[in-house]
Amino acid sequence: xxxxxxxxxxxxxxxxxxxxxxxxxxxxxxxxxxxxxxxxxxxxxxxxxxxxxxxxxxxxxxxxxxxxxxxxxxxxxxxxxxxxxxxxxxxxxxxxxxxxxxxxxxxxxxxxxxxxx
Amino acid sequence: xxxxxxxxxxxxxxxxxxxxxxxxxxxxxxxxxxxxxxxxxxxxxxxxxxxxxxxxxxxxxxxxxxxxxxxxxxxxxxxxxxxxxxxxxxxxxxxxxxxxxxxxxxxxxxxxxxxxxxxxxxxxxxxxxxxxxxxxxxxxxxxxxxxxxxxxxxxxxxxxxxxxxxxxxxxxxxxxxxxxxxxxxxxxxxxxxxxxxxxxxxxxxxxxxxxxxxxxxxxx
Numbered sequence: 001x002x003x004x005x006x007x008x009x010x011x012x013x014x015x016x017x018x019x020x021x022x023x024x025x026x027x028x029x030x031x032x033x034x035x036x037x038x039x040x041x042x043x044x045x046x047x048x049x050x051x052x053x054x055x056x057x058x059x060x061x062x063x064x065x066x067x068x069x070x071x072x073x074x075x076x077x078x079x080x081x082x083x084x085x086x087x088x089x090x091x092x093x094x095x096x097x098x099x100x101x102x103x104x105x106x107x108x109x110x111x112x113x114x115x116x117x
Numbered sequence: 118x119x120x121x122x123x124x125x126x127x128x129x130x131x132x133x134x135x136x137x138x139x140x141x142x143x144x145x146x147x148x149x150x151x152x153x154x155x156x157x158x159x160x161x162x163x164x165x166x167x168x169x170x171x172x173x174x175x176x177x178x179x180x181x182x183x184x185x186x187x188x189x190x191x192x193x194x195x196x197x198x199x200x201x202x203x204x205x206x207x208x209x210x211x212x213x214x215x216x217x218x219x220x221x222x223x224x225x226x227x228x229x230x231x232x233x234x235x236x237x238x239x240x241x242x243x244x245x246x247x248x249x250x251x252x253x254x255x256x257x258x259x260x261x262x263x264x265x266x267x268x269x270x271x272x273x274x275x276x277x278x279x280x281x282x283x284x285x286x287x288x289x290x291x292x293x294x295x296x297x298x299x300x301x302x303x304x305x306x307x308x309x310x311x312x313x314x315x316x317x318x319x320x321x322x323x324x325x326x327x328x329x330x331x332x333x334x335x336x337x
Contacts, residue, residue, distance in 0.1 A: 032148075033145050033148070033149055034148070034149050034152040034153070037149070051174075051175060051176020051177065051180040051181060052149060052153070052174050052175050052176060053146050053149060053175045053176045053180070053181045054176055054180060054181065054183075054184055056142050056145050056146065056149075057142070057184035057185050057188070057191070058184070060138065060141070060142070060191070061188070061190065061191075064190065078148060078151075079144075079148075080148065081141075081145060
């Protein structure tokens with residue numbers, strides 16, 4: 001049996017957006033992968049659609065870089081890996097969010113068109 | 118029931134992703150799939166439909182593999198620098214082990230005086246260094262290569278080099294006589310072609326046998 005994909009996904013998922021979403025959603029609350037994907041769906045009103053499994057490489061890389069920490073916990077007989085933000089992750093969130101706001105601000109300016117005096 | 122993630126596992130390992138990372142990724146994907154299937158069943162889908170829908174939401178093999186395959190930070194040292202892992206590390210490892218054996222022999226006796234058992238221990242250690250250590254190192258390389266689905270070239274080259282290094286290196290223990298002094302030396306000698314061929318055959322057998330089996334499984 002093969003895995004397959006029916007729905008369109010956002011091909012640029014790995015270009016900074018997932019990192020921002022993951023860091024923001026894990027701020028002040030630990031979650032495991034499935035919870036996090038549901039939170040992304042709920043938080044973005046399903047505007048951002050991804051292959052749900054793709055969130056794990058993002059989590060692994062952020063953990064490897066010290067932005068996240070993880071712990072294993074057995075819940076209802078199933079071992080889950082919970083992720084939470086580290087102080088390093090908090091700083092990274094501020095940087096990434098700041099950069100994102102500057103970019104969206106710049107794009108908004110372009111979309112609104114030139115202002116004539 | 119076939120493992121639906123086996124093709125993904127194979128794809129990631131062949132691309133050089135660390136086995137530990139692959140195992141964790143697959144474990145999380147399996148849990149995610151189970152959660153998703155349970156959620157969809159709770160929403161009224163049949164078990165089969167829920168499983169199919171959950172798989173489609175998880176992503177295709179290429180979608181799931183791409184982030185790890187394309188990012189070298191997920192890759193193992195054997196994929197990033199195979200020459201260092203398969204060629205340099207075993208040679209250094211062999212040198213360190215032989216040096217430790219020589220040091221252990223020297224520590225087991227006092228200067229100018231060798232116990233009766235020392236000659237036997239010395240010969241046994243020499244054979245251990247000449248046969249057991251290179252085979253152990255070669256099989257370690259084979260195990261790593263099989264576990265990480267590495268191409269056979271580097272591990273076979275590394276095995277060959279380790280075995281040649283072992284055959285030209287000799288741990289010598291010479292005793293003058295009972296209860297007298299002697300000499301412990303690490304010497305370079307002319308390699309024996311028969312010894313090299315025999316060791317190579319024994320060392321490479323698991324890699325060739327299991328490698329062909331793994332290839333057949335992944336193609337099947």
